[in-house]
Structures are given as C-alpha cells and as structure tokens.
Amino acid sequence: MTIRSRRETITFKHPFHIRGIARELPAGAYEVVTDEETIESLTFSAYRRIATMITVPAEGAHGAVEMLSIGSVDLANAQAADASAAT
Template sequence: MTTRTTQTVVHFQTSFLVSDVVEPQPPGDYQVDREDELIEGLSWIAWRRVGTFIHLPAIGVRAAIRQLVPIDPAEIDAVTEKDPFR
C-alpha cells in the first residue's frame, strides 16, 4: 500500500486541550502530521486519510520526552477555530 505524510505547522495564540492528554498545551507552533493511503483500483488518483497526529510539546520547546499523539482531524479544526487570532 502506498502512503504519504503531509506535515503542517499550526500556531496557537492561547492554550488548548487535546483528547488523551491530561494537561493543557501552551501557546506556540505545533507540527501536525496527516497520514494518507492511496486508494487503489480507481481510474484516477485518490487518497484516504488514515491518521492525524500532533507533536508535543511545541516546536522549539526543550523537553526530555516528546510525544506523537493521535488526534481527530475534527478536534484539531475545532481547536484552531476557537483561537481568536486565527
């Protein structure tokens, strides 16, 4: 199966919560990865999302532990929509 990863950076001006993570995350830039797989057997190229992940902590923050946390795409959209500076 052919897969691809699309990486984006999301900026938050305020703290936010992510499911499955107890503490609120501070404002900053966060890397978000979207994993897609090729849908085979079609006469055109089409991709299906199979996962979305956010890297914790924020970019540039020094930490002993870094996490790649799965996140629902709707949840990341909801978090960015709540940010008054977006």
C-alpha cells in the same frame, strides 16, 4: 497500497485543549503529521486520511517532545476555538 505523510506547522495563539489529550497545551507552534493511503481501483489518484498526529511538549521532561495521535476533526475544533478566542 501507498502511504504518504504530510507535515505542517500549526500555530495556536492561546493555550488550548484537544479531545483525547488530558492536559492543556501552551500557545505556540506545533508540528502536525497526517498519514494518508491511496484509494485503489479509481481511475484517478485519491487518498484517504488514516492518521493525524501532533508533536507536543512531553510532561515533566524539559525540552522533550512526544507525538500523540489525535482526530482531525478535534484538531479543526481546537483551531476554530483558538481563532475565536479573545485576544
């Protein structure tokens, strides 16, 4: 079984919430890491998502960051809410 990681930067224009994170996060750019594993026994290459993590500012530690595990659907919901928020 092979695992790969994809990294992308996602920008939120407004402060936002993601289910599973107890605090509001400020607007800005966030690194998201998605780990995927190969699906064996197929005749073509395919992957399934096994983890999604976001790097956020650490609470109470100026300049420090922490990586938190989140659901991919929760991330998509937060992005949709940010896109539909009034500017």
